[in-house]
Amino acid sequence: MSFDSPQYGEVSAGQPALAGERRAYLTALDAAVVARGGMSCGVVPRAGTPVLHVINAESPRRSVEVGCDFVDGAWRFVWAATGETIGPVDDATGVVDAIARSLGTHAGVIR
Template sequence: MHTARFAPVAGTPRPAGPRRRRLERLGEAIEAGTNLRAQVREATRFGPAVLRIVNPTAPDLKEDVGCDLLDERWSLMWSWGDVLGPADDIEGAVTAIERVLTARS
């Protein structure tokens, strides 16, 4: 088992909103169960908070996963707008993200 490395950016405010809580939970699961690194990026004037996920062995492999309320249900979203899956299916999301961000030889 990997040691969790997930940590929010130091010195940033930590609103306890439902979007951020779900992204933090996903980040913790990614770091605990994969070799990927994850960090919540704060909301900006351009959009809501996202989870930045990076493959440290191939830094060009990275993705920003969002979380939106769709049809009264929280869903994880790929950066290109497709639904990754329900926000409560953390295991399924980790598997999909790891598959996308793992370099193949």
């Protein structure tokens, strides 16, 4: 897998998955996670591909990694471990809620 190819989805020649786009979407999600509270996060490389590593601020051992792939003609946030879609990149609030539920966090808790 290269840095600018999808981790799980397929990309046609007419729809390239650019590393800059992936990183931009993950950076925007990073800001949304921080704004919600209860979690800490950062964009880190995994197997040459950037992912968002998110932890529960009160229980740092609880963590998830979120990727961003071009799937079925659209950019989507995915669980990095499985490739399962969390939601489209234009629904950061819904994706952040799903991440918070998976980590058992509460809004407004910032550390």
